[in-house]
Amino acid sequence: MDPRSEVLLRQADLFQGSLLLAGLPADDLLGTLKAARGWCWHAGDQAALNARFSERSHFGVEAPEQPFEAAVLFLPKSRDLANYLLNALASRLAGRELYLVGEKRGGIEGAAKQLHAFGKPRKLDSARHCQLWQVTVEHPPVAQPLESLAERFELPLASGPLQIVSLPGVFSHGRLDRGTDLLLEHLDNLPVGRVLDFGCGAGVLGAALKRSYPQSQVTLLDVDAFAVAASRLTLAANGLQAEVICGDGIDAAPRDLDVILSNPPFHTGVHTNYQASENLLKKSAEHLRKGGEMRLVANSFLRYQPLIEGALGNCQVRAEGNGFRIYQATRG
Template sequence: MDPRSEVLLRQAELFQGSLLLAGLPADDLLGKLPAAGGWCWHAGDQAALDARFGGRSHFGVEAPAHGFDAAVLFLPKSRDLANYLLNALASRLAGRELYLVGEKRGGIEGAAKQLHAFGKPRKLDSARHCQLWQVTVEHAPEARPLESLAEYFQLPLVDGALQIVTLPGVFSHGRLDRGTALLLEHLDHLPVGKVLDFGCGAGVLGATLKRRYPQSQVTMLDVDAFAVASSRLTLAANGLDAEVICGDGIDAAPRGLDVILSNPPFHTGVHTNYQASETLLKKSADHLQKGGELRLVANSFLRYQPLIEGALGNCQVRAEGQGFKIYQATRG
């Protein structure tokens, strides 16, 4: 059981009615709170929740349409995303209870200050290195459309500027990260055909590829619903067409690919997690056709080269700089 869920269950008498658990972990919490429902935006967690509690967890970037009498937000890593989620929940809870739970090292004490906008918050519990806060929503805000919180930046390319649209919670919100910037300098001589942008985020790589190789069939994949929404906005802003999939890791990707391109993720919330990236490398041969190429950027300290060599039988460092390396390998 997630420690945040354990803290909630220490106060279980508060959570017996119609309750929305926003950003809930994929544990047994719904089993302990039979009247509760979930709101999830992580495809892997949603799949696990659906398998155990079919129909009880809503998936997407907007709160479920059905009513609820109280809500708990599991604090996300991103402060911008927390702002959006708190606003979305509080706008539906005038005169009712909104709870916030999170890990101390995840910044729960600072985040709890955001509850002052809605009423007088109070700390209900502190245990398992987590805190639980509650506020009665006396000042219900107007719900803010998610797209109104989007940030935009221009990506100068040799074939014209690309507009990137990022939403709260998406990797490198509002700016180009250094790893992706390095990879953008090394997109030449890629095979044309079926291309996957794995961990697409705001769609920087996928949109750039579609612009540069318009005859390629580009698929963009991310586990996070907010990233998928961002990628779709980026494509629309540039008049580009590509398939965008929300799925949990490389198993959700098509096969028979000519290219896998990625700046693979290695964080989940406040914790470091290399599983999705390492699984991508180990299973890359299953998704690439013969002669297909894997090209990715990663922090120099990550030992990805042996994993790539183990999967594809070859790997070279194409470039490096600013603490990153670009790896290139071909399926024989």
């Protein structure tokens, strides 16, 4: 059981009614709180919850339409995303209870100050290196449309300026990260055909690929529903057409690909998690056609080259700079 869920269950009497659990972990919490429902935006967690608690977890970037009498937000890593989610929940809870739970290392004490906008918060519990806060929503806000919180910026590419639309919670929100910047400089001489942008974030690489290789069929894939929504906005802002998929890792990707391009993630919330990236490297041969190429950027300290060589039989460092390396390999 996730330690945040354990803290909730220490106060289980508070959570017996119609409750929405926003950003809940994929543990047994729904099995214990029988009247609760979930709201999830992580495709892997949603699949696990659906397998165990069918029809009890809503997936997407907006709160479910069904009414709820109280809500718990599991604090996300992003402060911008927390603002959006707290606003969305509080706008539906006039005179009722909103709870916030999170790890101390995740900044729960600072985040609890955000509850002052709705009423007078109080700390209910502190255990398992987590805290649980409660506020009665005396000042319900007007719900903010998600797109109104988008950050927009422009990339000067050789093919012309590319408009990027980023949403709260998306990797490198509102700016171009150094790894992707390096990879954008090395998109030349890629095979034309079926191309995957793995871990697409706001769609920077996928949009740049489609701009540079308009005849290619580009698929953008991310585990996070907010990233998928941002990628669709980025494509639309540039008049580009591509497939966008929300799925849990490389297993959700098409096969028989000509190119896999990625700035792969290695964090889940505040925790380091290499599983998605390592699965991508180990299973790349299953998704690439013969002669297909994988090109990715990663922090120089990550030992990805042996994994790529193990999967594809070859790997070279194409470029290096600012603490990042670009790896290139071809399926023989």
